[in-house]
Amino acid sequence: MIKMEHIHKVYRPQSNPVNALQDVNLHIKTGDFVAVMGPSGSGKSTLMNVMGCLDTASSGTYWLGGVEVSSMNSDQLAAIRNRKIGFVFQNYNLLPRMNALLNVELPMLYAGIDKEERSSRALDCIGRVGMLNRLHHRPSELSGGQCQRIAIARALVNSPDIILADEPTGNLDSVTSEEIMSIFQSLHQEGHTIVLVTHENDIAAYASRILLFRDGRLNSDEVLSPSPRTIPNLVMNGDAL
Amino acid sequence: MNLTESIRVALDSISSNLLRSILTTLGIMIGIMAVIAVVAVGQGGQQTIMKEMDKFGSNLFQIMLDWRRDEPPTGNEFTMQDLEIIKTNVPELKYLLPCASSYSQIKKGSQTKTAQILGTEADYARLHPLDITAGRFLTNSDCQSRRRVAVIDEEMAQELFPRDNPLGKRILIGNQSLIICGLVKSDSSPLALGTKYVYIPIRVWLDIYPEGNISYIEGSTRNLEDITLAMQNSIKILEKRHRNEDIYQGVDMEQQIKAVNKVTGVMTLVIGIIAGFSLLVGGIGVMNIMLVSVTERTREIGLRMALGARRRDILLQFLIEAVVLCLLGGIIGMVLGIGCAFLIAALAKWPPLISWTTILLAFAFSATIGIIFGILPANQAANMDPIEALRRD
Ligand SMILES: Nc1ncnc2c1ncn2[C@@H]1O[C@H](COP(=O)(O)OP(=O)(O)O)[C@@H](O)[C@H]1O
Ligand SMILES: [Mg+2]
Numbered sequence: 143m144i145k146m147e148h149i150h151k152v153y154r155p156q157s158n159p160v161n162a163l164q165d166v167n168l169h170i171k172t173g174d175f176v177a178v179m180g181p182s183g184s185g186k187s188t189l190m191n192v193m194g195c196l197d198t199a200s201s202g203t204y205w206l207g208g209v210e211v212s213s214m215n216s217d218q219l220a221a222i223r224n225r226k227i228g229f230v231f232q233n234y235n236l237l238p239r240m241n242a243l244l245n246v247e248l249p250m251l252y253a254g255i256d257k258e259e260r261s262s263r264a265l266d267c268i269g270r271v272g273m274l275n276r277l278h279h280r281p282s283e284l285s286g287g288q289c290q291r292i293a294i295a296r297a298l299v300n301s302p303d304i305i306l307a308d309e310p311t312g313n314l315d316s317v318t319s320e321e322i323m324s325i326f327q328s329l330h331q332e333g334h335t336i337v338l339v340t341h342e343n344d345i346a347a348y349a350s351r352i353l354l355f356r357d358g359r360l361n362s363d364e365v366l367s368p369s370p371r372t373i374p375n376l377v378m379n380g381d382a383l
Numbered sequence: 384m385n386l387t388e389s390i391r392v393a394l395d396s397i398s399s400n401l402l403r404s405i406l407t408t409l410g411i412m413i414g415i416m417a418v419i420a421v422v423a424v425g426q427g428g429q430q431t432i433m434k435e436m437d438k439f440g441s442n443l444f445q446i447m448l449d450w451r452r453d454e455p456p457t458g459n460e461f462t463m464q465d466l467e468i469i470k471t472n473v474p475e476l477k478y479l480l481p482c483a484s485s486y487s488q489i490k491k492g493s494q495t496k497t498a499q500i501l502g503t504e505a506d507y508a509r510l511h512p513l514d515i516t517a518g519r520f521l522t523n524s525d526c527q528s529r530r531r532v533a534v535i536d537e538e539m540a541q542e543l544f545p546r547d548n549p550l551g552k553r554i555l556i557g558n559q560s561l562i563i564c565g566l567v568k569s570d571s572s573p574l575a576l577g578t579k580y581v582y583i584p585i586r587v588w589l590d591i592y593p594e595g596n597i598s599y600i601e602g603s604t605r606n607l608e609d610i611t612l613a614m615q616n617s618i619k620i621l622e623k624r625h626r627n628e629d630i631y632q633g634v635d636m637e638q639q640i641k642a643v644n645k646v647t648g649v650m651t652l653v654i655g656i657i658a659g660f661s662l663l664v665g666g667i668g669v670m671n672i673m674l675v676s677v678t679e680r681t682r683e684i685g686l687r688m689a690l691g692a693r694r695r696d697i698l699l700q701f702l703i704e705a706v707v708l709c710l711l712g713g714i715i716g717m718v719l720g721i722g723c724a725f726l727i728a729a730l731a732k733w734p735p736l737i738s739w740t741t742i743l744l745a746f747a748f749s750a751t752i753g754i755i756f757g758i759l760p761a762n763q764a765a766n767m768d769p770i771e772a773l774r775r776d
Contacts, residue, residue, distance in 0.1 A: 159713045196769050224691020235686045239399055251388055252691035262647055287467065296690075 143303060143335055144170040145191065149202035151188050151358075158328035162188040163199070163356040170337065172303075175330040180355030186339045189355070192307045193337065194227050206209040207303050224252050228297030230307035234289040236281040236296075242268065243277045244294045248299055252302055271325055294325055298334075305329065307338040310344055323348045327357045333379045365369035386703075396676065396712065407672040408712025410570025410572040410665025411752060413743050414658045415713045419720025419737070424727045426736035429647045436636050436643075442607045443510055444614040446621070447599035449632040454711065460630060461597035463585075465621060473616045479602040480504040481585050481669040485592055489581060490555040491543045498539055498579040500556060502588020510603055518550045518565030525564075525586040534565040542579075558585070559589035576732075579698035610635050662748065665712065666756040673760035674704050684764050685772025698765035705757025706750050735765040 151163035160253075162185045171177055178186050191197035192204065197212055204211045206228060214222070223229075228249075234247045255263070261335040266275055271291040281289050290310060297305050307326070311319035319342075327348050330336055336348065347366075348351050354362040397404045425484060448456055470479050483502040507513075508520040516537060526534050533554060539550040540563075549563045561583060577639065589595065604613045614633040621631050626755050677684070684697055692700075724735040 191770055194689070196773075203692070217695075220688065220691050220696075223689060235682070237683055237686065237688075239395060249689070249690040250692075251689075252696060254385075279675040300691075337539050 143174070143207060144168065144337075145149055145203075145205040146192075146211065147203045148167045149192065149199045149204060151185070151192060151197070152200045153198070153286055161358050163192070165358050166202070166358075168353070168360065168363075170304075170335065171268065173330075173333050174335055174337075175326070175348070175350045177349035177352045178337060178355065179341060179352055180361070181341070184355040185358040186355055187379075188358075190206050190306050190308045190337070190339060191223055193304075220252075220355060224249060225300050226303045227239070228300070228302035228305040230290070230310045232288075232298050232309040232312040233352050234281065234293045234313075236289055236292060238281055241278045241280050242273060242282050242284070242292045249296060249300050263299055264295070267298045268292070270298065271295045286314050286320075287321060290318075290322050291325065294322070294329075298329070304335045304337065307336065309339050309341075311340065311342070318345075319345065348349045389700055389703045390707060392700060393707040396680075396704055397708055400676075404407070404708060404711070407668050408665065408666050408708055408715070409707055411663055411749060412716035412719065414661035415716030415749060416720040416723060417654060417661065418658040418748075419717055419741060419745055420723035420727065421658075422741050423655075423721065423724035423735040423737045424731070425650055425767065426738065426741075427648050427724075427728055427734050428731070429643060430736050431733040432643050433640065436640060437611075442603050442610050442636075443601065443651035444610055444633055444635040445599050445601050446601070446614065446631055446633045448616060449630055450745055452565040452630050456596075456630075457684065458594075458596040460625060460627075461600055461621070465624060466600060466625065469617045469620050471618055473613050475604045475606070475613040475637045477603050477605045478506040478509055478615075479600060479617070480506050480510070481538035481597040482507075482599050482601055483585060483588050483592075483595055483597045485588075485595060487556070489539070489543070489551075494543065496542055497538065498535075498581045500581050500583065500588065500591075502583055502585040504585055507582065507601075510601055516568055517548075518563070520565050520567070521582060521584055527587065529584060529586045529590070531559060531561045531587060532564040534567055535563055536567050536580045536736075537567040537764075538569040538577075539579040539581060540566050540675045556581070559587065559591050563586070584648070590728040610637075662674040662752055666709075667714075669705055669753065670710055670756035670759060673701060673708075673757055673761065674703070677701060677760045677764045680764075681767065681772045681775040684767050685775070688767070688769035689773060697767075698761045700766045701761035702754065702757045706753030709749040709753035709756075710746070713745055716749075717745050720745075 146166055146168040147170075149163055149166040150161070153160040153162055166189065178189060180186050181300070188197070192194060192199050193206075195206070195214075200210060202212075204300075206222065207339075209222075211222065212218070237248070240248070243261065243264055246268055247260045249265065253323045265274070265277075265363045268277065271289050271294050273288060273295065276288060276292075281292070284292065294310075311322055314322060323345055326336055331374065336349075338345075342347050350366055351368065352362075353360060354364070385450055397596070410725070429468055448460055448483050463481065466479055469474060485499055485500050486497065488497055489500075502527045503521070505521050505523045508515070519535055521532065524530070526624060533556070534673060535543075535549065535554075542548065545552065549566065552561060553560050555561075567580070568580070583591075585597070600617075602617065603611065604610050614635060618633050620633045622628055687697060720735055722735065728735040
């Protein structure tokens with residue numbers, strides 16, 4: 143699914159260069175649930191941006207689903223972000239003037255999907271994160287956890303190859319964090335490929351593999367034994383909210 | 384993202400800052416309003432004048448005293464003999480008649496009214512489209528034998544004889560008692576400004592006003608092509624007879640139409656320039672507010688890019704927003720402009736002329752301003768770096 147070879151990322155190459163990623167070699171298979179860990183400034187977000195085709199590496203090669211991304215133009219990258227990648231952000235990034243349903247439909251607007259299918263797919267994804275009872279609420283009328291559920295629904299709506307989540311529980315309390323993580327866990331069990339940044343061990347424990355970054359380098363790559371946790375089933379239906 | 388979606392997003396963003404949006408488009412509103420109002424009133428006025436001139440027929444000419452001359456008129460510039468001599472020496476002429484007018488009082492018993500008293504001849508009815516509704520107009524024999532008769536318009540008749548048939552009744556003009564021999568329909572055109580008319584034989588008029596004189600002469604030719612020649616020859620005869628080279632001035636209808644067109648042309652140009660500046664200022668206002676909007680929505684732009692918006696999608700979104708903003712301003716301006724046009728026209732008493740061309744032009748203009756002044760902010764939005772944009776708060 144994802145293959146990175148000798149990826150370097152240098153910010154401000156002329157004046158005062160910052161080596162945000164240094165010689166990163168990485169292989170992520172379909173269905174992996176990867177946690178990316180490391181101290182602040184170690185290059186986790188930079189890695190996510192490169193992986194998500196929001197940014198391009200300074201050097202090295204990056205294959206996404208068998209396609210070499212480094213040589214693509216901005217329209218092609220936009221199409222990849224639209225169809226192959228689902229982003230989940232720490233601060234949710236929902237559009238404040240749109241209700242939950244419209245926020246979830248947004249990626250499909252750029253995929254040119256017609257209105258009927260948009261709303262049926264959006265409803266399906268909102269159902270999967272247990273938010274059908276909040277369709278017409280705006281982000282300001284939702285709690286942080288609810289916003290993040292909507293954001294996850296938005297990430298799923300174009301059936302992406304990979305879900306990239308940069309500290310998705312960073313703004314949430316521990317109970318809500320667990321609820322969100324169990325959504326990720328069940329997505330993993332449905333076969334989704336997930337890469338998730340966190341600096342909390344509890345959160346990383348949901349993953350099947352942990353990458354540890356330090357100073358822009360991949361320091362360790364540890365495969366965990368199949369998760370001992372069981373997902374509390376009630377979290378997946380809306381009543382739990 | 385398709386067009387309807389883009390327009391919805393644009394309307395949404397405009398309505399979220401409604402007051403700001405309205406203030407922004409004020410310049411465009413005023414510009415479009417001015418253009419629409421002035422063009423409508425101008426074209427309405429022009430049309431009214433043209434209709435009026437059409438009534439005369441375009442082979443009519445008038446010879447009057449040049450109003451630019453230095454010395455005051457002697458009162459002898461046109462005489463009845465002049466007319467006879469011109470008639471015999473200018474064969475192209477079909478009709479030639481004297482006109483003398485005074486705005487003065489008419490009495491009937493104790494009642495006094497004022498009207499335009501026009502002394503002329505029978506042929507007047509052939510040069511002007513008078514609508515005789517009762518009795519007859521002045522005849523040649525009325526004029527030759529100085530018959531004390533008058534033709535009055537219906538409005539005057541209504542005022543003087545609200546109950547009786549005015550035909551055959553007597554009215555007093557100056558010291559002369561005249562018998563009403565005919566009625567004409569009142570001139571309802573806005574340019575008449577409600578003036579009432581009384582037509583009497585020229586010789587009777589000269590008897591009533593011994594101090595008065597023929598103020599202008601009117602004529603027409605058999606063929607339209609001869610009109611300028613006939614007019615010039617008539618003027619030459621007058622100049623020769625009165626030994627005065629530059630007191631006479633002739634106008635034919637063609638010339639007047641040209642003059643009217645010239646006036647409206649200048650007016651349109653002046654308003655065009657004013658409106659142009661207003662629209663320019665309006666456009667800069669829109670550009671300014673769009674730049675603000677782009678800055679405010681940096682994170683939204685970053686997010687849309689992350690979710691798959693191409694640069695051109697973002698460009699189009701903001702361009703459409705600018706165009707929609709300008710069109711809204713344009714539409715409001717148009718409505719206000721049409722309102723103003725009707726108001727002005729109601730005061731000026733002529734119908735405004737609002738053509739589809741004007742409205743389409745106003746639309747096209749507003750949209751063009753949106754595109755021209757929207758392109759810079761839209762381009763700025765489209766060229767944002769998605770990561771930088773997402774990091775902004
Ligand atoms: N746009 C940028 N310009 C310059 N330096 C940057 C930029 N973005 C990140 N960096 C630097 O790159 C390094 C890695 O940053 P980041 O990937 O955000 O770390 P993390 O997400 O692990 O905290 C940091 O030293 C950071 O200061
Ligand atoms: Mg980070």
